[in-house]
Amino acid sequence: MKLLSPLQIFNKLEGQPPIKDQHWYSLQASGEAEQRTIEIYVYGEIGAWGITANQFVRDLAELDDGVSPVVAAFNSIGGDLFDGLAIHNALSRLGERCTGRVDALAASAASVAVCGAHRVVVAENAMLMIHNPWTFASGDAEDLRKVAAALDQALEVIIAAYKAKAPDIDEVELRRLVNAETWLTAREAVALGLADEVGDGVKVKACVGQGGVMQKYQHTPQALLDQLNEPTKPTEPVVDKPEPSAPGADAAALALLITQSCTQAGISNLIEPLIAETKLVDEATVQAAITQAKSIRDLCVAARLPEFAVEFVQAGLDTGAVRSRLFDKVVGKGGGFEIDNSLPQNEDPAPKIQAKQPDPPSIWAARQAAQSRAFKGVRP
Template identity: 65%
Template structure:
């Protein structure tokens, strides 16, 4: 019998069911469009609701940073004041909302010079050192690389001086040359930090002990802390074995896999290079080569040098080696760097069809011919 009142049990069950329903899994760019808001007091040109469509080139990095994406490392080569900070804020906000977990954010010391305020944890360490790279080639090429490193050194000095004008330049150069590790209080006294905050506890750190040990003056306490969290080494190096000859049927399938993956990723010009470099030995080899080719392509295109992608892929260079080559190519050329915020060119861009202007003579001739065909004999 209708009473005119809502069914309390039904309302409860519906609300309870909605509460049990998990939140939808969103990519970071989708989450940003839905939830991110840019405050007005940040000086942003367009405060308010964040829109990825305003910077479409930021969509792919945010997609790769999403918890559901298989990517484990994202590297971007982007001009300053373009998208990096906002991507990081979007990513951290999405993780807090959809995948709560511990987050460790590391900022290189040189990047800190661009911040308007630096708050350094009381147990943090700031290290300043000379620019470092590795190179190969003849004497002329090595001299050019050395000149680039000298230029980078002067850029580092200028950046630190801009952050802390009170530092004596001769002392600053000595500290950079000597690879100096500064405590939070020492960085504050020099002007490289603006405030010392509370100490932070390191929960976990994987794979950084070896990298830190390469420096000359790494504090022993830091090495001990990293070593305590590292995994035990594997006993003995693995002995490489000669890969078996691929089966013709498998080779055909792997070649098709390379062709389809390259077409999907927009790197169809790399099919022959990948087939030659992998020799179609196994699916694992092909997958690793495809991932490396995509990474190399992702480095060459933002550097406006997509024509070098095939050369690097054929040589089997890793992304770190490609970065060094591109750095030398772009900075060491002596022609300066052009900052262009437009989208980079695509390798497989379809050919544009150019429209032709109408030809009055052709139109008149076609009309007369049609009229003649319809005329009586």
């Protein structure tokens, strides 16, 4: 269960908040204190590349007054299991005033998180997906045995989280469903006890920007995959990009802006790709590209693949596409792992400390001096 997540916290907001790919996380509070309803939108991936449990808990604590109802709305492919568990426990501590709502999909770690709510409502056309924890690893046989043991323990934690929501569920059947990677409809989730109510269905694009991950699950329903392939109608008229500015003072100033910003951010290797990609059209375009480049660099560093930042910036990819490509590179098409019998190589190995070698002449001279002093009656 490893994957990124925009989370948005709103208070008494009318309508559904717009999901902007460039903003993974935002918070807004409004409404009168005596009639507040705190709404949390977990839209996207959970974990280090998205919203961490640490950020979630701190921001919720700042907004929570201890009495207002809290609604946590999910449309997430999942993510890091332990962040999901921490969110599960944070929602559970809110008690009866917390409602978990699945707007489109709560998969993997997101299904664990939403089950922490006292009351769970799944939209008529939404789904809950449960499956075994998984990871990728490298090392020798003993290392991999430890990883397998850790996954077994993680599975027990997952089962405990589901049973906390549905104490009467048949555990043997639950384990079978988890092992089989099961996609539950709203009514099936209610029947199992993992949800309390079937809500009104509102069509929500399934985890926009995470289609590459959706396709990697073994039993993703075709209806969800079809949504990912639907063409998106532009909301604004398409306007051709202006031609590049003629070389001059403006272009030179924009090039200087890119150079200074990249140098300060430690991404000097992205100066040339940014100049080529923006064509120095105007300051707004340049600023947006710099912000995007920083996000791409951060994603590559998080995936331990910083060398791909230049390639992704040159290709003009957005952060959603970058996450998908990094996921492919880290996990690989086969979904398994490679065994490498070579020892890890340190880039800067620590210098070896050599033991001091004996010096026979010095030892002989010291003995001779000691004997001479003894013969003369002089103590050493």
